[in-house]
Amino acid sequence: MSELIDISGLGKSYDGKRFVLKELSFRLGAGQTAVIYGESGCGKSTLLNIIGLLDSATEGEYLFCGRRVNRRRVNSYSGIRANDIGFVFQAYCLIEALSVRDNVLMPYLYNGQRLTKEVYSELDSLSERLGIASLLDKKAALLSGGEKQRAAIARAMIKKPALLIADEPTGNLDEGNSRLVTEAFRSVAEEGTALIVVTHNRGLKFGDCASYRLSEGRLHRCE
Ligand SMILES: Nc1ncnc2c1ncn2[C@@H]1O[C@H](COP(=O)(O)OP(=O)(O)O)[C@@H](O)[C@H]1O
Ligand SMILES: [Mg+2]
Incomplete structure (x- = not known):
């Protein structure tokens, strides 16, 4: 099977001395889910930023969809970031003054892309599946945390990214809200999007998926 993500010998140092990630390997097939646990400060966000092409590795090899990522040119991958990868963060990062609808459509709105019938039908089906259909006209500022995160998931998914x-x-x-959000991720994963979730909460259950612990710069498979 062809891998969506194939990482080997990955190392990352911010200061050229201490390596946060070292000799790390990780593979993920299209449509698969991986959950990564680890203590605060162990390098989870560092790893996700590299996988998401927001930051570059110091060493190692990274193939995304079979294409070699040139770590000196991570800035040139904005097209992949915009179309093939969706991001969800702890802090939701919604625009509070805008409606939920405009927030979810933001990946199209911010660079002036046309809102086709297909986009609106994806908006409908996503907001239905994520349980936010009745919230689309509300201002994001008025939502609860769990609702905000589900809106953020819809925004991350509106372009049907591979990851x-x-x-x-x-x-x-x-x-309670964590459970709703976890279920939202599961429904997204069922549609064939590969999913990588990082958390320090061992209680989160994502069903059938590979789980890893990140420690001492490497990923260890958990059973
Ligand atoms: N931009 C940065 N510059 C320097 N050090 C950083 C930077 N980002 C993270 N670090 C350091 O790298 C280590 C891992 O951080 P991070 O990846 O944020 O961990 P986690 O997400 O698991 O809490 C920490 O020691 C942190 O201080
Ligand atoms: Mg982090």
Whole structure:
């Protein structure tokens, strides 16, 4: 099977001395889910930023969809970032003054792309599946944390990316909302999007997926 992500010998140092990630290997097939646990400060966000082409590795090899990522040219991958990778962060990062609808459509709106019938029908089906259909006209500022995160997931998914990356997506949520958000991720994963979720909460359950622990710069498979 061809891998969506194929990383080997990855190293990352911010200061050229201490390596946050070292000799790290990771593979993920199209449509698969991986959950990565790890203590605060162990390098989870660092790894996600590299996988999501927001930052570059110091060493190693990274193939995304079979294409070699040139770590000196990470800035040139904005097209892949915009179309093939969705991001969800702990802090939601919605535009509070805008409606939920405009927030979800933002990946199209911010660079002036046309809103076709297909986009609107994707908006309908996503907001239905994520349980935010009745919230589309509300201002984002008026939503609860769990609703905000589901709106953020819809925004990350509106372009049907091959990969959805989530960095501590339930970090600000209580247990009930964490469960709703976890279910939202599962429904997204069922549609064939690959998913990588990073969390320090071992209680989060994502069903059938590979789980890893990040420690001492490497990923260890958990059973
Ligand atoms: N931009 C940066 N510059 C320098 N050091 C950083 C930077 N980002 C993270 N670090 C350091 O790298 C280590 C891993 O951080 P991070 O990836 O944010 O961990 P986690 O997401 O697991 O909490 C920490 O020691 C942190 O201080
Ligand atoms: Mg982090």
